[in-house]
Amino acid sequence: MLSPLKSYEELRSEFRWDMPERYNIAYDACDRWANVEPERLALLHVLPSGSVEEWRYGQLKRSSSQLANALYALGVVPRDRVALLLPQAPETAISHLAIYRLGGIAVPLAALFGPEALRYRLENAEANVVVTNRSGLEKLSALREQLPFLEHIVCVDGDGQAHGDLDFWSLLQKGADRFEIRDTSPDDPALMIYTSGTTGQPKGALLAHRVLLGHLPGVQMAHELLPQPGDLFWTPADWAWAGGLLNALLPSLKFGVPVVTARIDKFDPEGAFDLMVRHGVRNAFIPPTALKMMRSVDPSPYTEKLKLRSVCSAGEALGAEAFSWSEEALGVTPNEMYGQTECNLVLGSGKAVGVSKAGAIGRPVPGHEVSVIRPDGSVCDASEQGEIAVRRGTPVMFLQYWQRPDADESKFLGDWMLTGDQGVADAEGYIHFVGRNDDVITSAGYRIGPSEIEDYLITHEAVGLAAVVGKPDPVRTEIVKAYIVLKDGYEPSEALTNDIRQYVRVSLSAHEYPREIDFVSELPLTTSGKVIRRILRDRARKEVELVES
Numbered sequence: 001m002l003s004p005l006k007s008y009e010e011l012r013s014e015f016r017w018d019m020p021e022r023y024n025i026a027y028d029a030c031d032r033w034a035n036v037e038p039e040r041l042a043l044l045h046v047l048p049s050g051s052v053e054e055w056r057y058g059q060l061k062r063s064s065s066q067l068a069n070a071l072y073a074l075g076v077v078p079r080d081r082v083a084l085l086l087p088q089a090p091e092t093a094i095s096h097l098a099i100y101r102l103g104g105i106a107v108p109l110a111a112l113f114g115p116e117a118l119r120y121r122l123e124n125a126e127a128n129v130v131v132t133n134r135s136g137l138e139k140l141s142a143l144r145e146q147l148p149f150l151e152h153i154v155c156v157d158g159d160g161q162a163h164g165d166l167d168f169w170s171l172l173q174k175g176a177d178r179f180e181i182r183d184t185s186p187d188d189p190a191l192m193i194y195t196s197g198t199t200g201q202p203k204g205a206l207l208a209h210r211v212l213l214g215h216l217p218g219v220q221m222a223h224e225l226l227p228q229p230g231d232l233f234w235t236p237a238d239w240a241w242a243g244g245l246l247n248a249l250l251p252s253l254k255f256g257v258p259v260v261t262a263r264i265d266k267f268d269p270e271g272a273f274d275l276m277v278r279h280g281v282r283n284a285f286i287p288p289t290a291l292k293m294m295r296s297v298d299p300s301p302y303t304e305k306l307k308l309r310s311v312c313s314a315g316e317a318l319g320a321e322a323f324s325w326s327e328e329a330l331g332v333t334p335n336e337m338y339g340q341t342e343c344n345l346v347l348g349s350g351k352a353v354g355v356s357k358a359g360a361i362g363r364p365v366p367g368h369e370v371s372v373i374r375p376d377g378s379v380c381d382a383s384e385q386g387e388i389a390v391r392r393g394t395p396v397m398f399l400q401y402w403q404r405p406d407a408d409e410s411k412f413l414g415d416w417m418l419t420g421d422q423g424v425a426d427a428e429g430y431i432h433f434v435g436r437n438d439d440v441i442t443s444a445g446y447r448i449g450p451s452e453i454e455d456y457l458i459t460h461e462a463v464g465l466a467a468v469v470g471k472p473d474p475v476r477t478e479i480v481k482a483y484i485v486l487k488d489g490y491e492p493s494e495a496l497t498n499d500i501r502q503y504v505r506v507s508l509s510a511h512e513y514p515r516e517i518d519f520v521s522e523l524p525l526t527t528s529g530k531v532i533r534r535i536l537r538d539r540a541r542k543e544v545e546l547v548e549s
């Protein structure tokens with residue numbers, strides 16, 4: 001636990017991981033509360049009607065024990081993969097806890113995935129059971145023939161046996177409500193989370209039970225020493241993504257902080273403000289694209305009514321503009337964090353521990369060693385660009401990629417885990433994000449990171465969202481091309497294009513301004529809300545090919 005009385009430097013130098021010999025997430029995130037305070041509030045589930053269903057730790061323990069018994073009866077044994085194709089809902093939390101209880105491996109899948117995305121992941125994971133809802137069941141029914149490993153589909157809102165599936169609630173009723181938690185080591189696998197697939201095919205990162213303990217210092221830093229009296233957590237992020245599950249749901253349950261849950265099919269910025277006001281949310285994890293979408297609407301009806309105490313953002317670059325907007329519109333300084341599914345929340349910020357800087361992704365979270373390194377593994381000097389790398393030995397480090405020994409090998413350089421991201425450390429030790437290795441643009445001899453340009457672009461009054469990629473160019477290797485979503489009330493025009501180009505050229509730099517701009521109605525996003533620059537890059541490349549042919 002981070003102490004409020006110490007400086008960041010003290011916290012960092014004194015930090016030691018205190019790993020228990022035996023550890024299971026189901027105990028830490030549920031039973032430790034359920035055993036002493038069964039009536040303690042765990043989840044506040046907002047139904048589509050707006051009414052709220054309360055879930056207490058005792059109920060979560062009972063239901064997840066029943067489900068563990070039911071899964072066991074279906075033949076699920078430790079280390080079997082059980083996939084969860086569900087939005088935020090109590091059933092999702094119950095399923096996670098049931099799988100950990102049993103010693104199985106939970107494989108969360110985003111409810112927004114289409115059939116091919118599901119087929120790829122379920123086949124790769126060789127999942128025996130999927131817990132889903134009716135819309136998931138529809139997608140899966142069409143795929144069943146192609147998934148020989150898949151034995152059972154459990155449906156939370158299905159109509160019984162009609163499709164050869166099992167009904168979640170009837171299963172629970174059949175299962176006894178006691179299930180002794182499997183005696184696991186902190187290093188036993190608990191979860192397999194697929195990376196977002198921003199750069200290519202997603203990889204299944206296998207994570208051990210210890211991953212939750214590894215997240216706690218980062219979550220405490222990002223949420224100003226969570227837990228504090230009255231804390232109430234909400235995230236619009238899908239729990240199928242490391243951000244939603246490990247930065248929000250599981251640490252909150254561990255800390256005894258109730259979580260507001262709501263099914264979100266498409267992020268609605270006004271709906272997000274409204275939900276936070278209505279339920280008095282105190283702690284929020286809001287990824288950068290979501291915050292930037294909120295920035296595109298008028299916050300004034302909500303600002304005074306918000307009760308936020310801490311806001312964390314991660315998954316993409318937040319940037320200085322969205323940082324200062326959050327301070328004004330949300331009334332709190334956002335704490336930017338950085339990590340990846342393979343090794344999450346390793347850099348971060350926290351005002352309460354004195355680490356906060358607009359435009360930086362933070363400093364190493366106590367307990368993790370993170371540096372910007374050169375290709376030979378030596379640490380870069382301040383201001384020298386290199387790859388962000390994490391030293392082995394932290395509990396958040398993944399165990400392996402599932403069935404991808406090729407990817408495992410290239411992920412490490414000696415003791416360093418390579419993130420595939422370029423960064424620069426400044427003189428104060430803050431790390432600044434430049435871009436993913438693949439996203440860095442080479443233009444006329446310069447290596448340009450998209451983040452800085454995107455961050456500047458959104459300071460233009462007409463720009464809502466912006467994504468920048470390199471477009472092949474015979475003279476400059478690549479030119480900077482921007483895809484822009486305009487704010488409401490602005491229309492694309494040649495004059496606006498020129499104005500935005502000039503705006504960046506004059507104020508940011510003469511070589512980094514976007515020579516080409518396309519106005520688009522939306523950007524291609526992963527289900528975790530990240531801009532897939534790879535798709536835009538392909539689009540830009542095709543434009544060149546078309547001109548050439």
Ligand code: ATP
Pocket residue numbers: 195196197198199200201202203242313314315316317318336337338339340341342361419420421433436528530
């Ligand atoms: P894939 O590995 O399949 O291409 P992905 O890298 O997007 O997908 P995740 O593990 O969800 O999958 O995301 C981790 C990545 O997100 C990091 O490597 C980094 O590129 C980006 N990221 C995370 N936090 C930040 C941040 N604060 N600023 C900039 N980028 C961030």
Ligand code: MG
Pocket residue numbers: 195196340420
């Ligand atoms: Mg990645």
